Amino acid sequence: xxxxxxxxxxxxxxxxxxxxxxxxxxxxxxxxxxxxxxxxxxxxxxxxxxxxxxxxxxxxxxxxxxxxxxxxxxxxxxxxxxxxxxxxxxxxxxxxxxxxxxxxxxxxxxxxxxxxxxxxxxxxxxxxxxxxxxxxxxxxxxxxxxxxxxxxxxxxxxxxxxxxxxxxxxxxxxxxxxxxxxxxxxxxxxxxxxxxxxxxxxxxxxxxxxxxxxxxxxxxxxxxxxxxxxxxxxxxxxxxxxxxxxxxxx
Amino acid sequence: xxxxxxxxxxxxxxxxxxxxxxxxxxxxxxxxxxxxxxxxxxxxxxxxxxxxxxxxxxxxxxxxxxxxxxxxxxxxxxxxxxxxxxxxxxxxxxxxxxxxxxxxxxxxxxxxxxxxxxxxxxxxxxxxxxxxxxxxxxxxxxxxxxxxxxxxxxxxxxxxxxxxxxxxxxxxxxxxxxxxxxxxxxxxxxxxxxxxxxxxxxxxxxxxxxxxxxxxxxxxxxxxxxxxxxxxxxxxxxxxxxxxxxxxxxxxxxxxxxxxxxxxxxxxxxxxxxxxxxxxxxxxxxxxxxxxxxxxxxxxxxxxxxxxxxxxxxxxxxxxxxxxxxxxxxxxxxxxxxxxxxxxxxxxxxxxxxxxxxxxxxxxxxxxxxxxxxxxxxxxxxxxxxxxxxxxxxxxxxxxxxxxxxxxxxxxxxxxxxxxxxxxxxxxxxxxxxxxxxxxxxxxxxxxxx
Numbered sequence: 001x002x003x004x005x006x007x008x009x010x011x012x013x014x015x016x017x018x019x020x021x022x023x024x025x026x027x028x029x030x031x032x033x034x035x036x037x038x039x040x041x042x043x044x045x046x047x048x049x050x051x052x053x054x055x056x057x058x059x060x061x062x063x064x065x066x067x068x069x070x071x072x073x074x075x076x077x078x079x080x081x082x083x084x085x086x087x088x089x090x091x092x093x094x095x096x097x098x099x100x101x102x103x104x105x106x107x108x109x110x111x112x113x114x115x116x117x118x119x120x121x122x123x124x125x126x127x128x129x130x131x132x133x134x135x136x137x138x139x140x141x142x143x144x145x146x147x148x149x150x151x152x153x154x155x156x157x158x159x160x161x162x163x164x165x166x167x168x169x170x171x172x173x174x175x176x177x178x179x180x181x182x183x184x185x186x187x188x189x190x191x192x193x194x195x196x197x198x199x200x201x202x203x204x205x206x207x208x209x210x211x212x213x214x215x216x217x218x219x220x221x222x223x224x225x226x227x228x229x230x231x232x233x234x235x236x237x238x239x240x241x242x243x244x245x246x247x248x249x250x
Numbered sequence: 251x252x253x254x255x256x257x258x259x260x261x262x263x264x265x266x267x268x269x270x271x272x273x274x275x276x277x278x279x280x281x282x283x284x285x286x287x288x289x290x291x292x293x294x295x296x297x298x299x300x301x302x303x304x305x306x307x308x309x310x311x312x313x314x315x316x317x318x319x320x321x322x323x324x325x326x327x328x329x330x331x332x333x334x335x336x337x338x339x340x341x342x343x344x345x346x347x348x349x350x351x352x353x354x355x356x357x358x359x360x361x362x363x364x365x366x367x368x369x370x371x372x373x374x375x376x377x378x379x380x381x382x383x384x385x386x387x388x389x390x391x392x393x394x395x396x397x398x399x400x401x402x403x404x405x406x407x408x409x410x411x412x413x414x415x416x417x418x419x420x421x422x423x424x425x426x427x428x429x430x431x432x433x434x435x436x437x438x439x440x441x442x443x444x445x446x447x448x449x450x451x452x453x454x455x456x457x458x459x460x461x462x463x464x465x466x467x468x469x470x471x472x473x474x475x476x477x478x479x480x481x482x483x484x485x486x487x488x489x490x491x492x493x494x495x496x497x498x499x500x501x502x503x504x505x506x507x508x509x510x511x512x513x514x515x516x517x518x519x520x521x522x523x524x525x526x527x528x529x530x531x532x533x534x535x536x537x538x539x540x541x542x543x544x545x546x547x548x549x550x551x552x553x554x555x556x557x558x559x560x561x562x563x564x565x566x567x568x569x570x571x572x573x574x575x576x577x578x579x580x581x582x583x584x585x586x587x588x589x590x591x592x593x594x595x596x597x598x599x600x601x602x603x604x605x606x607x608x609x610x611x612x613x614x615x616x617x618x619x620x621x622x623x624x625x626x627x628x629x630x631x632x633x634x635x636x637x638x639x640x641x642x643x644x645x646x647x648x649x650x651x652x653x654x655x656x657x658x659x660x661x662x663x664x665x666x667x668x669x670x671x672x673x674x675x676x677x678x679x680x681x682x683x684x685x686x687x688x689x690x691x692x693x694x695x696x697x698x699x700x
Contacts (some may be wrong), residue, residue, distance in 0.1 A: 050655050053647065078657035090652045094670025100656075103666060108657035130526065143670075 001066050002078050003028050004049075004168055010059035011041075018044045020224040021060065026095055026168070029196040033235060034203045035209055036221030037243040040095050042203045043087060045221075046172045050084035064168070078104075079111035081167030085157040087176055092144035097156070100144045101126060105163060128193040133189050143148040151182030158189035169193070169200045175209040187212030222246050261296045261311075263317035265289075267445075268412055271320055276373075276415060279380025288411035295405040300303035307590040307622045308561040310406075314504065318476050320415070321444035322349040331469035332358060332437040339467050339498070341687045344433035347418045351439055351475075352446025354416050365430070367423035373449055374416045383419060383451055383482065404534070407508045411481040417450035424455030424486070428447055431461035431492075431683065435478065438503065439469040446475065451482040456514070461492040461681055466507075466527065468500035477528075478503040482598045487514040487541060491521075494684045496691045499527035501556065507533050514575075515541025520680045523550040523561045524688055526695040531674040532561040532590075537575040539566075539601070549578040549678035553668075554587035554694040555615075561590035568601040571631075577608035580675040582668050584699070594626040597634050604634040612642035613671050615664070665696045 003173050004026040011019040018041045027034055030055070036042050047064060048055050051074035062069040069077060117125070130140060133155045143155050154174060159170055163243040171190065174182055190213055194200065202213055210218075210232065218234040219226045220243070228234065238246075268289050275285065276489040297314060324332070336358065340346075343626045347370065348358040354372040364370065376383055418434055436448060454460055466477060479500065482562035484493045499505050505528045513519055519588040523533055538548055552560045566575050581589035593608045610623030645667055653663035672692055 052651050052655075073660070074651065074654040075659045075663075078655055084655055086652065086655075090542050090646075090648050092649055092652070092667070092670065093664055094673045098664070100653075103662070104653070104656040104658055107659065107662060111659075113658065162655070 001064065002026065002063070003065060005047075006045075006060070007063075008049070009045075009057065009058035009062065011044055012056045012058055013044070013054060017058070018224055019048075022221075022225055024219065024226060026166070026199045026201060028199055029211070030216045031194065031200045031202065034201060034221055035205070035207070035218060035238060036234065037247065038205065040221040041224040042221055043172055043219040046084055046170045046203055049170060050074060050082060064220075074112065075107065076164075078164070079108045083161055083164060083166035083169045085154070085169065085171040085174060087162060087173040089133060089145050089153040089157055091146045091148075093146050095144050096138045096154060097142060097144050098126070101140075104151045104160070107166060126152035126163065129159055132192070133159055133162070134185055137160055150177035151179070151185070153187045154178060154182070155189065158186060158193075162189070162193055167198055169198065169208045171200065171202045173203055173205065175204055175206060183209065207235045220246050260295070260314055260317060261381065265293065267317050267319070271413070275413065277377035277380070281377050281380060281382060283473075284382050285412045288408045292408040292412060294406050294424075298405055304563070304592070306558070306699065307432055307588075307624075308359065308532050318445040318474070320444045321440055321446045321475070322355075322442075323353055324350040324355065324439060327450045328439040328441070329355065329358065331439040333439050335402065335439075335467050335469045335511070336435060337463055339435065341431065341433050341463055341683065343683065344431040344463060346433045346435060348435045348437060349416060349418070349448060350437050351444065352416055352448050354418060357441045359414040365426065366429060367426045368428065369421040371419045373414060373419055377417055383449060396533045398417070404508060406478070406506050407491045407510070408447060409478055410478050410508070413447035413478065414449040414480070415447055419450065420452045421459055421515045422452070422458045424457060426455065426458045426460075428458065428460040431463060431681070433463045433465065434677045435465045436469065436479070437467055437469065438472045438475045438477070440473045440475045443474045444476075446483075447478045449480045449482070453484040454486055454491055454493070456486045456505045457488040458486070459490040461684065462494075463684060463687065464495045465496045466499045466505060468503065468527075472667070475504070477503065477507065478596050479505070479507040480614070481509040483506070483509060483519075485511070485513050485519055486548065489514065490518040492679075492684060493519070493521040494679060494688060495521075495523045495533065496688065497525040497527055497531060497533065498525070498691060499531070500693070501527065501529060501558070503528040503531075505531040507531075509533070509535040511535065511537040512540050513538065513546070513686065514695060515543055517541065517544040519546045520678070520686060521546070521548045522676070522679045522684070523562060524553070524691055525562065526553045527550070528557045528558065528560065528650060534561065534563040535566070536565045537567065539568050539570055542572045543568050544573050546573075547576040547678055547680075548576070549675040550580070550591075550674050551589070551672045551692065552581040552583070552589040553586035553672070553692060554582070554589050555699060557585070558587040559590075560588075561592070563590070563592040566595045568595065568597045568606060569601060570658070571602045571604070573601065573604055575606045576678075577610075578678050579610040580672045580693055581612040581621050582615065582672060583612060583621050584615040586616070588620045588622075589592045590622045590624075592624045592626070593638070594628070595636065595638075597627070597631050598627040599630045601631050602633045604631060604636065606634070606636045608638040610640045611671070613668065614642060661699070664700075668696060669686055677695045
């Protein structure tokens with residue numbers, strides 16, 4: 001059984017169809033890159049997998065470990081191991097990062113019938129991960145993402161990924177707004193989390209990110225469909241030719 | 251019965267209640283006569299209704315449909331029920347002063363080892379001695395303006411003056427630094443539906459500091475009850491008062507409370523009000539800056555659901571120059587509840603260099619929830635810094651989704667955002683213990699909700 005199976009997915013936002021029959025299969029241990037021009041539906045796919053309201057699925061299905069993902073609330077999906085690293089992580093003033101992390105982690109554990117983390121164990125774990133991602137302690141005391149730079153926000157997403165240990169990580173435009181140093185730190189964080197038990201889907205507009213995070217598979221999206229799939233060399237081909245010829249193909 | 255009859259009905263019923271109980275109300279000497287004057291003053295204006303601007307959103311002719319008989323003096327069953335309720339609302343380290351069903355309860359109060367310079371009496375004692383606890387008695391300070399006597403200006407304070415039976419009267423001598431917070435707790439245990447009329451006062455002498463918490467709670471099986479309360483706070487020159495009011499009455503209770511505050515020169519008053527309880531409530535605070543250079547920080551939170559109606563009204567009267575005031579108010583309104591915030595700041599012609607700011611925000615959790623925010627600035631001086639703002643809206647969907655995508659169920663995600671929303675007001679509480687006690691009270695509301 002595949003970890004994630006997206007089959008013939010059709011999605012509308014208000015009156016406009018964004019995805020017109022998209023299919024994608026992701027197995028444990030694999031890293032897939034989804035590339036495509038703006039407006040091709042990449043972010044829509046990530047939002048629908050995570051359960052963001054406002055999207056209407058009019059056809060197809062998404063199975064996660066064989067279970068119907070579309071029937072689940074967003075928090076159930078998270079507890080079952082779906083993690084979306086946001087393109088634009090929101091700022092939540094008044095909710096301290098540390099409090100947020102502990103509440104979220106314990107909510108997931110509770111939903112899975114696991115015991116809650118004790119405070120010392122939790123703190124130890126957060127500090128270890130934060131250190132490896134170069135996240136200073138005072139950032140954890142601030143409101144979630146409040147006053148964080150673009151790079152800090154992305155590192156905070158990866159921190160959560162490391163803490164929650166999801167089975168499926170979807171990284172939506174992780175490279176947007178990052179300079180090259182920030183990108184390298186974030187990519188190192190992602191690479192450290194690659195494992196045979198975990199799959200990743202990296203959504204990106206540019207090939208640049210894939211110099212740091214090497215994919216097993218590359219899919220090109222255009223106009224709401226996957227129009228071409230291949231190995232990592234497909235990304236290089238795209239870099240040379242641009243998206244235009246794929247758009248024609250769609 | 252038609253509506254007009256019902257409107258007159260409550261006032262007449264109060265008249266009958268006063269006529270029936272007046273001979274049994276505590277007080278000698280001038281007290282009975284003063285009660286009569288206060289009652290006449292109430293009758294002249296009647297119950298406040300929507301055509302009176304200050305009561306526009308809290309029409310007592312519609313909301314106060316019945317007059318309940320005066321509460322009976324508590325028996326042992328009542329004290330036991332009160333003790334149980336007190337246990338879950340204790341504030342560590344505070345000196346507790348308890349009123350059960352409107353009667354001071356010495357056996358539940360901490361009266362031992364009273365600091366030298368602190369005097370605590372009951373209102374009943376005071377009235378029985380023929381004294382009248384009025385704001386303009388000038389026992390503490392010369393600066394309180396007699397015109398500020400709220401007995402004459404607000405009908406519900408006048409009604410309270412006519413009917414009041416008990417309360418705690420606290421005086422703190424000049425220069426005292428009261429380390430232990432004072433916690434005045436009103437517990438309703440009422441075996442039968444009842445009304446209580448209480449009045450308390452705290453007078454801080456020059457350059458004293460003190461902390462006061464007021465709580466309104468109910469025993470689990472209390473019958474429906476009505477609270478009519480007045481609090482008088484006098485903060486003399488250079489004194490500082492930290493004050494928190496936690497109104498956690500039972501869901502079918504009715505609570506009309508007033509606070510009249512007089513501030514001497516260079517006084518500092520930090521006050522916070524939380525309302526989570528009662529079916530119908532109004533908390534109205536009148537602050538008079540009666541000396542130059544004083545400072546007020548006032549904040550408040552209404553957390554409401556079901557069909558609750560809660561009105562928080564703040565009148566700040568900048569009568570003299572060089573005073574500062576800050577107001578922060580937050581309302582969280584669910585179901586068909588109704589929250590009202592009125593903040594009026596008056597800057598009188600002499601009050602140059604006044605610095606007054608007010609911000610109120612409401613969070614609406616359902617389509618039928620209602621929040622009325624009415625900030626009012628009346629400025630008669632020309633060299634001042636004043637501002638106000640008001641917003642209302644729903645929870646931010648993008649924040650909710652972010653939290654849910656991290657595993658928080660909907661109610662928990664909402665709770666976290668609500669906590670953050672009200673936290674901005676609760677952070678205004680300067681005293682750490684009071685802030686924590688308030689957070690705990692807000693938490694009780696959130697937990698009851700989920």
